[in-house]
Amino acid sequence: MFMIKVIVSATNKGGEGKTTTTINLAEYLALVKNKRVLCIDLDPQANLSNRYIEMDVDPDSLEGKVPPNNPDLQGESKTVSSIADIFFGENVCPYKTNFKNLELMPSHSERLQQIENATDPKMIENIYQNFKTFVQMPELEEHYDVILIDTPPAKGPLTKSAIKAATHLIIPAQMEQFSIEGIYGMLHLFRKEAYMRDSANELKLIGILPNQIRDVILHKNFLDDLKSTDLIKEHIIPHSLKKRTIYSEMLVEGANPKSIFEINKNKKERQEMEEVCGYCTAEIFS
Amino acid sequence: MAKTFGINKKLSTALTETLISADEFRGKLRLEGIRISKIKLDPNNPRELVISKDDITIGITKDDPQYELKQKDLESLSSLAHSIKMNGLMNPILVYENGSDFVVLAGERRTLASMIAGKDRIEARILPEKPADKDLPILQWVENIERQDLSLKEKINNLEKIFAPSSRSAKYIEEILGCGPTMAHNYAKLLQPMNETLRTSIDTGEVNSIKKATLLIKLDEEEIKEYLSKNDEDQEAPSPKFKPTLKEIGDKVKSKNKIKKVGAKKQTIEFGETKKVAVARRLYLSFKKDESFKHEFDLIPEPDWSDVKSINRAFAELVFFLEENCVE
Numbered sequence: 001m002f003m004i005k006v007i008v009s010a011t012n013k014g015g016e017g018k019t020t021t022t023i024n025l026a027e028y029l030a031l032v033k034n035k036r037v038l039c040i041d042l043d044p045q046a047n048l049s050n051r052y053i054e055m056d057v058d059p060d061s062l063e064g065k066v067p068p069n070n071p072d073l074q075g076e077s078k079t080v081s082s083i084a085d086i087f088f089g090e091n092v093c094p095y096k097t098n099f100k101n102l103e104l105m106p107s108h109s110e111r112l113q114q115i116e117n118a119t120d121p122k123m124i125e126n127i128y129q130n131f132k133t134f135v136q137m138p139e140l141e142e143h144y145d146v147i148l149i150d151t152p153p154a155k156g157p158l159t160k161s162a163i164k165a166a167t168h169l170i171i172p173a174q175m176e177q178f179s180i181e182g183i184y185g186m187l188h189l190f191r192k193e194a195y196m197r198d199s200a201n202e203l204k205l206i207g208i209l210p211n212q213i214r215d216v217i218l219h220k221n222f223l224d225d226l227k228s229t230d231l232i233k234e235h236i237i238p239h240s241l242k243k244r245t246i247y248s249e250m251l252v253e254g255a256n257p258k259s260i261f262e263i264n265k266n267k268k269e270r271q272e273m274e275e276v277c278g279y280c281t282a283e284i285f286s
Numbered sequence: 287m288a289k290t291f292g293i294n295k296k297l298s299t300a301l302t303e304t305l306i307s308a309d310e311f312r313g314k315l316r317l318e319g320i321r322i323s324k325i326k327l328d329p330n331n332p333r334e335l336v337i338s339k340d341d342i343t344i345g346i347t348k349d350d351p352q353y354e355l356k357q358k359d360l361e362s363l364s365s366l367a368h369s370i371k372m373n374g375l376m377n378p379i380l381v382y383e384n385g386s387d388f389v390v391l392a393g394e395r396r397t398l399a400s401m402i403a404g405k406d407r408i409e410a411r412i413l414p415e416k417p418a419d420k421d422l423p424i425l426q427w428v429e430n431i432e433r434q435d436l437s438l439k440e441k442i443n444n445l446e447k448i449f450a451p452s453s454r455s456a457k458y459i460e461e462i463l464g465c466g467p468t469m470a471h472n473y474a475k476l477l478q479p480m481n482e483t484l485r486t487s488i489d490t491g492e493v494n495s496i497k498k499a500t501l502l503i504k505l506d507e508e509e510i511k512e513y514l515s516k517n518d519e520d521q522e523a524p525s526p527k528f529k530p531t532l533k534e535i536g537d538k539v540k541s542k543n544k545i546k547k548v549g550a551k552k553q554t555i556e557f558g559e560t561k562k563v564a565v566a567r568r569l570y571l572s573f574k575k576d577e578s579f580k581h582e583f584d585l586i587p588e589p590d591w592s593d594v595k596s597i598n599r600a601f602a603e604l605v606f607f608l609e610e611n612c613v614e
Contacts, residue, residue, distance in 0.1 A: 180293055184301055191308035195315035198383075198414040202313070225293040231305050232298070 004141045005284050007148050007206070008166040010189075013182030014153035017172040017211040019047045020247060022150040024260060025170075028277035030101035031261045035145040038094060040083050041107040042162055043152040044116065049106035051251060052097040058110065067106040070095050082108030086134045087115045087127055098258070103144075116156045124157050131161040146284070155185055163193050163203070168284055170206040170237075175213060175222035183208055206283045209276065210240035239275040247273075313414060317378060319407040325381065325397055326389045335359050335394060342401045360402075366395060367402035375400065378409035382416045389416070391425060424448055424462065438494045442476055449477060472500045483507045487514055505538070513538075557601075566597050573604065 009021045022039060029035040041048040046065040049055050058064035069079040073093055081093040083105040094103040118124050134140075135147060149166065151159045163169060171186045173179040193203050208226075213219050223240070227233040241247075246269045250260055257263055260273050327339065336352050337359035346356045379393025388410065390397055400408045417425055436444075449459060454477040460470035476499060480488075484502055487493045492514060493502060502510055560566065570589075589600035 180297060180301075184297065184304070187301060187304045187308070191304050194308045194312045196313075196317065198313050198316060198412075200414070222293060225298065226301075229298060229302050231302050235305060 004135070004144060005146045005168065006135055006166045007146065007168045007170065007280075007284060008151060008162045009149070009170050009172060010151040010159050010162060010186055011171050011173060011179075011182040012153055012155045012159070012185040013173075013179055016153075016174055016179055016182060017209070017241070018153070019043070019051075019150050020251075021170060021172045021209060021211070022048055022148050023051055023251070024247075024273055025277050025280055026102060026148045027099060027259045027261055028274070029146055029148075029281065030099055031259060032274070032277075033281060034101060036143060037102045038105065038140070038144040038147045039102065040105045040147060040149045042083060042112065042158045043107055043150050044109045044112040045152065046107035046109055048150040049104065052099070052102070052104045053095050053106060055106065061110050064109040066108055066110075067095065072096070082106050082111065084108040084111035084115065087111075087130050089130070092134075112152075112158065116152065116154065116158050118157050124160075127157045128161050128164050132165040135165040155189060160189065163189050166203060167201075168204050168206050170209055170280065172209040172211045174211055175219040175226075180222065180226075204283070205235055206280050207235050207237040209237045212243040213240045214243050237276065237279055239272070239279055241272060241276055244269055244272075316412040316414075318410060318412055320381070320388055320410045320412070322397060322401055322406060322408050324387050325408070325410075326384070326387055327394050327397065328390050335398070337363075337398065339398065339401065342398060363395060363399045363402055366399035370396075370400050370405065371403040375409055378411045380413070381410045382413040384416065388412065391417070391422070437491055438488050438496065438499060439491065441496070442488065445473055445477055454478070469496075472496050475500045475503055478503075481507045481510070483510045483514075509538075557605075563591055563594075563597065566601065567591060570600070570604075 007025065009018045009025075011018060026037050026039050030037045039048060039052070045063075046055055049065065049067065054068060055065040056068050058066050067080050067082050070081050070093055072095075073079045073081060078090075081091075081095070083092060084107070085092045088111070092105060094105050097104055115127055118127060140147070149162045151162050169186070169190055171183055173183050190203065190205055197203050210219075210223055213223070223236075226236060246263075247260065249255060250258065260270055263270050265271075322339075325339075336355040337346075341356055341360075346353060346360070350356060375396060377393075377396075379396050380391040381388040381393075382391060391413070393408075393410075397408060416422070445459075448462065454474055456467065456470040456474040459465070459473050459477075460467055463470070463473075465473070473496075476496065480503055484493065484499070484507075487502075487510070488499060493499050502513070505513070587600075590596040
């Protein structure tokens, strides 16, 4: 049985806010709720990793990001650790971050891409199994209350691994045509997984998070349309996130304050974010 | 006109459908390859294979009292085992979780045949828990109803488990099993008490079809014996083989019905009935005229001829009186 909470942010379309959702929820849980959080970056693009540690760039591979040396591994034979190692049967060591209660298992572009490209069914089955075994390790439960997983914009082995190991799924989506189709893709994965889970290990759908909403008819109509069906409405998070520059500013290197949860509590940007994260937290720990 | 935007109907329907089916089948489609060593065969399963998992792992020895039967089971499983070896299993078996083990709800033969085929694992659909006791036999029945290889005895045993003696009406059977009214009627008949001869011939497999059994049920013990003995004689002298067809049994039942109606032999005589008071009055008076009954007749008061109840009572007393006094 899953004891530790494993939350996956996923959708197969890019730019919907998967990484931003992971970051904000992770920081809310760590800073506001004092939960011990482990972030896992399964996206070869390594954006989540870059938020918390300065990734090295591998000169031999285009856009290949590799984690820097892990200070905790100083003096060991292996000084770099990424989540990709799990799929190759190696041990991993999480990185500490500048945030209290928040640690990171970083991406490794090339190695993760290798996993994402797997086509052999036996190998894919192994990928799923390895990741699930890792996430359910009792040692993890000793150190963390929540695991948050960021996924690549795809429906490949990495995203599926994450969903298979998850207790909760959140689908961030803009209220635009292609995004809705991305929701559809994720709901399909959710359905397939829900079919197979027994009642003790249910996969819960926290919901679809309406993201980057602007005051335009397009967004309003899409959201209204989605909500017009009771069953879909049930699965839409009742709070949405507006498109705000401040959310992007927080992600810039050296930003100060470095988290939305460090700005004044009365600011509506923070309040809006707290509403969304508060809702998710209630769902996760209910 | 302002331009409006929205989700197209098709996509919205698809989203809803996906969510509905996710909810409907949540946790019900867990498919896994499980170790056969972790599977227990359900002792209450309608199938009555003598052979067990151990017999296949350890082997059957000649000193086993059920050697012959087990050998027969083994043979009956061999073609399925062959097909599993060549092509794998078509349909996964159905099991439920019982601690760290699994209990088979449907697929005992497939499990045993997979073992014969040398498999360690078998594809299984896993239910998270044991279905409620009342649902279990129905579930197994439904899983097995289409199967040709269940004996009539196994079918009847299974029906007896599903339907308590007080609820064996054709209508109820039809409702629960969802079968046609004719089949439900046949099942209902087979669930009624039947004579020993027929019961034994079903147990031994001598009678193995529902149609035959429901026809034979109308014959008495002697007639069934007679019918079955014809087969016995044939076995001693196998050619030319005579096997009464269903039509012949049917004709026999029909001809029986012409002579006497279904049910126990009639022992009482009915006088018929009439609505005419005059008829009753005439009968009554003609008895009254009979000198030999004169004295006794005085004890029966004349009925009120305007009241049918009173007339009936009087005739009942009259018959009672005559029964006492008439010597055969």
